[in-house]
Amino acid sequence: xxxxxxxxxxxxxxxxxxxxxxxxxxxxxxxxxxxxxxxxxxxxxxxxxxxxxxxxxxxxxxxxxxxxxxxxxxxxxxxxxxxxxxxxxxxxxxxxxxxxxxxxxxxxxxxxxxxxxxxxxxxxxxxxxxxxxxxxxxxxxxxxxxxxxxxxxxxxxxxxxxxxxxxxxxxxxxxxxxxxxxxxxxxxxxxxxxxxxxxxxxxxxxxxxxxxxxxxxxxxxxxxxxxxxxxxxxxxxxxxxxxxxxxxxxxxxxxxxxxxxxxxxxxxxxxxxxxxxxxxxxxxxxxxxxxxxxxxxxxxxxxxxxxxxxxxxxxxxxxxxxxxxxxxxxxxxxxxxxxxxxxxxxxxxxxxxxxxxxxxxxxxxxxxxxxxxxxxxxxxxxxxxxxxxxxxxxxxxxxxxxxxxxxxxxxxxxxxxxxxxxxxxxxxx
Amino acid sequence: xxxxxxxxxxxxxxxxxxxxxxxxxxxxxxxxxxxxxxxxxxxxxxxxxxxxxxxxxxxxxxxxxxxxxxxxxxxxxxxxxxxxxxxxxxxxxxxxxxxxxxxxxxxxxxxxxxxxxxxxxxxxxxxxxxxxxxxxxxxxxxxxxxxxxxxxxxxxxxxxxxxxxxxxxxxxxxxxxxxxxxxxxxxxxxxxxxxxxxxxxxxxxxxxxxxxxxxxxxxxxxxxxxxxxxxxxxxxxxxxxxxxxxxxxxxxxxxxxxxxxxxxxxxxxxxxxxxxxxxxxxxxxxxxxxxxxxxxxxxxxxxxxxxxxxxxxxxxxxxxxxxxxxxxxxxxxxxxxxxxxxxxxxxxxxxxxxxxxxxxxxxxxxxxxxxxxxxxxxxxxxxxxxxxxxxxxxxxxxxxxxxxxxxxxxxxxxxxxxxxxxxxxxxxxxxxxxxxxxxxxxxxxxxxxxxxxxxxxxxxxxx
Numbered sequence: 001x002x003x004x005x006x007x008x009x010x011x012x013x014x015x016x017x018x019x020x021x022x023x024x025x026x027x028x029x030x031x032x033x034x035x036x037x038x039x040x041x042x043x044x045x046x047x048x049x050x051x052x053x054x055x056x057x058x059x060x061x062x063x064x065x066x067x068x069x070x071x072x073x074x075x076x077x078x079x080x081x082x083x084x085x086x087x088x089x090x091x092x093x094x095x096x097x098x099x100x101x102x103x104x105x106x107x108x109x110x111x112x113x114x115x116x117x118x119x120x121x122x123x124x125x126x127x128x129x130x131x132x133x134x135x136x137x138x139x140x141x142x143x144x145x146x147x148x149x150x151x152x153x154x155x156x157x158x159x160x161x162x163x164x165x166x167x168x169x170x171x172x173x174x175x176x177x178x179x180x181x182x183x184x185x186x187x188x189x190x191x192x193x194x195x196x197x198x199x200x201x202x203x204x205x206x207x208x209x210x211x212x213x214x215x216x217x218x219x220x221x222x223x224x225x226x227x228x229x230x231x232x233x234x235x236x237x238x239x240x241x242x243x244x245x246x247x248x249x250x251x252x253x254x255x256x257x258x259x260x261x262x263x264x265x266x267x268x269x270x271x272x273x274x275x276x277x278x279x280x281x282x283x284x285x286x287x288x289x290x291x292x293x294x295x296x297x298x299x300x301x302x303x304x305x306x307x308x309x310x311x312x313x314x315x316x317x318x319x320x321x322x323x324x325x326x327x328x329x330x331x332x333x334x335x336x337x338x339x340x341x342x343x344x345x346x347x348x349x350x351x352x353x354x355x356x357x358x359x360x361x362x363x364x365x366x367x368x369x370x371x372x373x374x375x376x377x378x379x380x381x382x383x384x385x386x387x388x389x390x391x392x393x394x395x396x397x398x399x400x401x402x403x404x405x406x407x408x409x410x411x412x413x414x415x416x417x418x419x420x421x422x423x424x425x426x427x428x429x
Numbered sequence: 430x431x432x433x434x435x436x437x438x439x440x441x442x443x444x445x446x447x448x449x450x451x452x453x454x455x456x457x458x459x460x461x462x463x464x465x466x467x468x469x470x471x472x473x474x475x476x477x478x479x480x481x482x483x484x485x486x487x488x489x490x491x492x493x494x495x496x497x498x499x500x501x502x503x504x505x506x507x508x509x510x511x512x513x514x515x516x517x518x519x520x521x522x523x524x525x526x527x528x529x530x531x532x533x534x535x536x537x538x539x540x541x542x543x544x545x546x547x548x549x550x551x552x553x554x555x556x557x558x559x560x561x562x563x564x565x566x567x568x569x570x571x572x573x574x575x576x577x578x579x580x581x582x583x584x585x586x587x588x589x590x591x592x593x594x595x596x597x598x599x600x601x602x603x604x605x606x607x608x609x610x611x612x613x614x615x616x617x618x619x620x621x622x623x624x625x626x627x628x629x630x631x632x633x634x635x636x637x638x639x640x641x642x643x644x645x646x647x648x649x650x651x652x653x654x655x656x657x658x659x660x661x662x663x664x665x666x667x668x669x670x671x672x673x674x675x676x677x678x679x680x681x682x683x684x685x686x687x688x689x690x691x692x693x694x695x696x697x698x699x700x701x702x703x704x705x706x707x708x709x710x711x712x713x714x715x716x717x718x719x720x721x722x723x724x725x726x727x728x729x730x731x732x733x734x735x736x737x738x739x740x741x742x743x744x745x746x747x748x749x750x751x752x753x754x755x756x757x758x759x760x761x762x763x764x765x766x767x768x769x770x771x772x773x774x775x776x777x778x779x780x781x782x783x784x785x786x787x788x789x790x791x792x793x794x795x796x797x798x799x800x801x802x803x804x805x806x807x808x809x810x811x812x813x814x815x816x817x818x819x820x821x822x823x824x825x826x827x828x829x830x831x832x833x834x835x836x837x838x839x840x841x842x843x844x845x846x847x848x849x850x851x852x853x854x855x856x857x858x859x860x861x862x863x864x865x866x867x868x869x870x871x872x873x874x875x876x877x878x879x880x881x882x883x884x885x886x887x888x889x890x891x892x
Contacts, residue, residue, distance in 0.1 A: 140771070142833060142858040153765050166860045167831035 443470020
């Protein structure tokens with residue numbers, strides 16, 4: 001029987017040290033040749049380290065999360081195999097320098113060695129054989145002026161950084177390791193510290209994003225918004241929608257949007273002031289007979305607003321087909337120019353992310369926008385008991401220069417009535 | 430005069446103030462520096478630089494005198510003489526060149542120098558009395574860099590015979606008998622220089638040994654040289670005042686009064702910060718003893734008011750002030766900086782010179798750090814022998830557990846020039862091994878550093 005050390009093999013070009021991410025063995029375990037001992041993480045990949053012989057583990061080098069240098073001892077195995085591996089030296093590398101105060105592993109054990117709990121050892125991170133001297137509380141970390149300055153600017157507290165240089169000196173390479181960790185977390189899992197992240201990335205705003213930015217600024221700078229949030233019981237309209245969808249055949253599936261579009265068409269009949277453009281520079285409002293509903297749509301490139309033309313002349317099915325076609329075109333970037341302009345009123349919906357309330361920005365030069373919030377089942381007091389109802393908020397903004405608060409409120413109530421009693425949408429009032 | 434506004438106002442253009450202003454100007458900060466005299470402060474005008482000039486002249490003269498007697502090199506020279514007023518003119522020329530150079534640097538950096546005396550109106554406004562009237566300046570940030578002046582003893586007020594270091598550098602004649610009160614570095618530098626120039630010098634020191642801030646080991650070679658130069662040294666002796674006839678300095682040792690005949694009495698018993706007489710008292714700044722209290726960013730207790738240099742306490746050294754000034758300029762520019770220096774070298778330009786960087790053995794002991802040390806005497810240096818200066822040594826002090834170099838000290842001829850490597854070694858967080866494994870040019874005095882480190886590791890080569 002002899003005790004051999006299995007060293008951390010060269011796991012890849014340029015890799016000088018690895019982090020232990022998982023131990024497959026512990027002290028006392030019997031292993032067979034090629035059994036996985038541990039998984040280690042290089043900066044590129046996770047690599048499994050196999051055993052080179054049969055035997056019993058007597059010592060492991062580090063805890064999970066600690067960093068080991070390539071070539072340093074990973075485990076020590078008591079084996080009777082005749083393997084061509086040098087025996088574990090009686091002077092473990094780490095003890096070459098005096099200040100280490102750790103329990104030395106028992107070398108050349110002739111009899112089974114009691115498992116010895118390894119103390120957490122920051123010096124295990126040292127690729128050199130030098131050890132990091134324990135720094136007393138309040139003692140300044142050992143580092144050159146350039147390293148100290150870089151740490152200060154990078155928001156790193158050097159007292160938390162393990163120095164791999166002689167006498168525990170913190171080197172530029174030690175800092176590199178800290179900076180290379182994008183989460184800002186350094187140290188092992190049981191000694192987790194965080195550094196301040198001070199990086200800044202400038203992103204050039206151009207193309208569609210610039211257009212959106214300009215449009216939003218224009219709308220927000222010029223239009224004094226008034227936003228009204230109202231609760232709508234959509235149980236009935238949802239039942240109707242479910243029914244229509246169940247029997248839809250090869251028609252496109254109906255979302256709530258075509259219904260909202262239809263409700264808008266109905267509502268603007270009594271509120272024509274909402275379906276309008278305000279040309280503030282020229283000093284007039286243009287009201288439209290036809291309803292061209294802008295549908296705010298999220299694409300990979302950002303927000304665009306395809307337009308369902310003449311919504312007043314479309315059934316919910318027609319609107320659904322048109323919506324499907326337009327949103328696909330918008331997302332694929334094949335929408336034509338006139339399909340993305342000329343709306344007279346806009347609907348914005350974030351779907352399941354719709355939140356409780358939003359403050360939509362009006363699509364200039366329009367005067368109204370209807371925001372659709374998230375639908376949820378809420379308990380509703382019907383006078384005798386709580387009943388579950390499908391509830392949804394609508395958050396609508398109006399150009400307060402043209403639309404008075406009273407009119408806005410009346411319009412929102414009209415929308416609410418229509419959506420709560422869908423028959424009214426289709427029968428006309 | 431119309432009011433001025435600026436981002437940074439520096440009061441005092443000494444080494445701290447002018448460096449701060451230059452760096453701030455380089456960083457694009459609108460900066461005004463107020464200084465009533467030539468820029469450069471004590472250091473350039475009446476301190477470091479002129480004293481080094483006088484010391485150099487004294488060394489040269491002493492060499493010439495030395496060569497009139499029988500000497501090892503076999504040089505024969507006739508009795509030399511010195512036209513000391515010419516020496517002083519030469520010294521003044523150097524001062525003028527340097528202060529002119531600083532003015533040029535300030536201008537180049539775009540810094541406005543307003544000549545006059547500053548007076549605080551409040552923390553962010555000062556009035557400067559200039560030759561054209563009173564100028565009011567409003568500043569977002571203020572740096573107090575007003576320096577220090579020689580401490581006056583009540584029983585030996587400056588004037589006439591009794592002089593401070595400033596007057597000692599402006600003497601037109603070498604005094605025949607010079608009494609120096611205070612055996613610190615300023616008194617000894619000047620006392621030794623005048624001794625070499627032919628004055629009969631007596632040094633009076635209240636402590637039991639000269640250069641009391643240094644270990645005795647370091648001051649011993651200086652003491653020896655003082656004796657060689659014929660300087661009389663009275664330690665544990667207190668100055669009492671002038672004799673009635675004004676011809677002698679009265680001192681007291683062991684309860685006995687001694688009369689020291691003197692043409693000039695140079696009083697060098699320390700320096701005190703210039704913090705009064707310009708409205709600062711009214712600001713109720715937090716103090717630390719006689720000095721302004723500052724944090725690790727040189728900020729005083731008042732927001733955006735910084736203090737640098739001698740007004741902030743010991744060590745009162747130009748290079749400390751410069752580093753503080755540079756840091757403050759960076760801070761005002763919005764950059765991250767903090768005072769994290771590991772060492773500030775201290776040099777004493779006596780003969781031999783003394784350099785002290787980092788911790789002494791006593792400091793380390795007080796901090797509870799176990800140390801090892803290595804020492805290399807110049808008597809074993811070929812370069813020292815061949816320049817006839819074998820006195821002195823270099824000592825390296827390191828932590829016992831990890832060999833981190835904590836202090837490097839030395840005494841020897843021209844050892845001031847070695848302070849560069851001493852400071853660098855400590856600031857770079859070197860270990861003994863770093864010093865031992867760095868090749869030093871042969872034959873130079875710098876080899877002593879490597880040898881001392883090897884000595885601490887137990888295997889010096891040349892001793």
